[in-house]
Amino acid sequence: MDVHxxxxxxxxxxxxxxLRTPGDDHSARLYAKLEYLSVGxxxxxxxxLRMIEDAxxxxxxxxxxxxxxxxxGNTGVGLALVAAAKGYRAVIVIPDKTSAEKAATLRALGAExxxxxxxxxxxxxxxxVNTATRLAAEIPGGWMAAQYDNPANPEAHYATTGPEIWQQxxxxxxxxxxxxxxxxxxxxxxxxxxxxxxxxVRVIGADPDSSVYSGGDGRPYFVEAAGRxxxxxxxxxxxxxxxxxEVVDEILPVTDRESIMTIRRTARESGLLVGGSAGxxxxxxxxxxxxxxxxxxxxxxLPDSGKQYLSKYFDDGWLLRLGFLDGDPATxxxxxxxxxxxxxxxxxxxxxxxxxxEALAELRAREAAGAEPVLPAGPxxxxxxxxxxxxxxxxxxxxxxxxxxxxxxxVGPDQSLDEQLGAPLPQFGGGESAEQALATLRSAPDxxxxxxxxxxxxxxxxxxxxxxxxxxx
Ligand code: PMP
Numbered sequence: 001m002d003v004h005x006x007x008x009x010x011x012x013x014x015x016x017x018x019l020r021t022p023g024d025d026h027s028a029r030l031y032a033k034l035e036y037l038s039v040g041x042x043x044x045x046x047x048x049l050r051m052i053e054d055a056x057x058x059x060x061x062x063x064x065x066x067x068x069x070x071x072x073g074n075t076g077v078g079l080a081l082v083a084a085a086k087g088y089r090a091v092i093v094i095p096d097k098t099s100a101e102k103a104a105t106l107r108a109l110g111a112e113x114x115x116x117x118x119x120x121x122x123x124x125x126x127x128x129v130n131t132a133t134r135l136a137a138e139i140p141g142g143w144m145a146a147q148y149d150n151p152a153n154p155e156a157h158y159a160t161t162g163p164e165i166w167q168q169x170x171x172x173x174x175x176x177x178x179x180x181x182x183x184x185x186x187x188x189x190x191x192x193x194x195x196x197x198x199x200x201v202r203v204i205g206a207d208p209d210s211s212v213y214s215g216g217d218g219r220p221y222f223v224e225a226a227g228r229x230x231x232x233x234x235x236x237x238x239x240x241x242x243x244x245x246e247v248v249d250e251i252l253p254v255t256d257r258e259s260i261m262t263i264r265r266t267a268r269e270s271g272l273l274v275g276g277s278a279g280x281x282x283x284x285x286x287x288x289x290x291x292x293x294x295x296x297x298x299x300x301x302l303p304d305s306g307k308q309y310l311s312k313y314f315d316d317g318w319l320l321r322l323g324f325l326d327g328d329p330a331t332x333x334x335x336x337x338x339x340x341x342x343x344x345x346x347x348x349x350x351x352x353x354x355x356x357x358e359a360l361a362e363l364r365a366r367e368a369a370g371a372e373p374v375l376p377a378g379p380x381x382x383x384x385x386x387x388x389x390x391x392x393x394x395x396x397x398x399x400x401x402x403x404x405x406x407x408x409x410x411v412g413p414d415q416s417l418d419e420q421l422g423a424p425l426p427q428f429g430g431g432e433s434a435e436q437a438l439a440t441l442r443s444a445p446d447x448x449x450x451x452x453x454x455x456x457x458x459x460x461x462x463x464x465x466x467x468x469x470x471x472x473x
Pocket of ligand 1: 042044074075179180181182183184185186224225226275277278303304
């Protein structure tokens with residue numbers, strides 16, 4: 001019979017499919033490795049199985065034990081699936097930006113899901129990895145998979161993904177392109193392919209453009225599970241032990257917009273529905289292939305399916321709200337309410353650790369200049385012209401409220417602003433209709449909103465500016 005006795009036999013062994021993009025004029029062959037066809041739906045099934053079986057062998061995970069992990073979703077799903085198949089309990093800690101589909105999948109597989117804010121510095125006790133480490137220590141029989149530092153992560157790819165690609169291409173692969181999250185995929189697959197080819201395979205990382213791996217400043221981005229962002233208040237960043245940098249020849253930065261537009265186009269033009277990080281890998285792979293000839297064969301590893309992101313990258317409303325779509329040019333859009341001068345300057349915002357006195361001075365200067373005396377607040381910027389990413393703006397400061405707090409003696413001018421932050425300002429994508437934005441602002445407690453372009457805050461817009469753009473008195 002052509003049957004499998006265990007679900008675990010259906011992990012990995014994924015196909016390679018040729019990708020031809022209309023308009024591409026290079027002669028190199030580009031193949032995509034479809035990791036979403038693994039039984040749990042992602043590249044992470046491989047490491048889940050390997051890490052659990054390794055822990056069993058070492059006696060770290062025993063019958064009746066609990067698998068604990070911090071995961072943006074896919075590793076959690078892989079672990080939950082293997083844990084269910086083997087009879088373990090699973091507790092998965094996820095950051096709050098994880099897509100709803102991934103969290104629901106974890107719960108459906110019987111895992112207990114713990115959600116923690118994604119925007120915390122690395123040494124904060126509630127940070128996702130710190131939470132998981134604590135839970136693993138507290139739960140009797142708990143074992144933390146620790147994908148970022150577990151050698152079984154890159155080993156899984158050295159043992160399976162690498163050999164599969166080598167056999168499938170009959171040794172003809174010349175370039176490997178992967179995203180780098182924990183680094184497991186690129187390190188294990190890349191190392192195997194380099195060894196077996198005698199150094200003939202070039203290994204290229206594909207990275208969100210602000211990720212620290214490709215030299216970015218570490219500010220957050222919207223492609224999930226790839227790259228490494230760094231909270232500005234993280235004192236010193238330590239790269240995962242699962243990432244073996246010496247295996248990687250080059251890392252190419254790809255913007256959120258390019259990753260997202262790549263998967264939308266790929267879905268429509270070739271029927272391949274893949275996730276955001278697959279878009280990062282595909283965009284980088286196309287760039288690599290563009291400079292190559294007929295003897296070259298590029299393999300891009302596509303980590304998961306687009307079905308997990310239907311409410312994000314494939315949802316026009318989500319994209320419009322974050323400023324990834326430019327909206328209907330026939331209507332007045334929110335961005336039309338910004339002046340050229342405002343567009344050219346970085347968004348004014350208050351760093352949350354400045355003093356109340358400094359904030360008061362800045363807000364009074366705004367008032368004197370005729371601007372709304374309110375500013376969004378966020379972490380200290382890394383560079384002078386840095387525009388904050390939407391989720392970084394965690395609060396707002398209003399002159400009236402701050403004045404009131406000082407007058408009532410609740411806070412002194414030398415104290416930190418941090419405790420005085422009000423709710424964040426409303427945010428609109430630059431492509432959203434100015435008419436609708438105006439209607440929303442009217443019912444909001446404050447008449448100022450943040451304007452977003454490609455997920456970054458680029459300006460502030462008031463009710464008055466929106467009305468002027470619409471030609472209303
Ligand atoms: N993309 C997706 C969707 C993932 O789940 C992961 C794994 N976190 C990656 C990319 C990066 O893979 P790796 O951790 O092996 O570097």
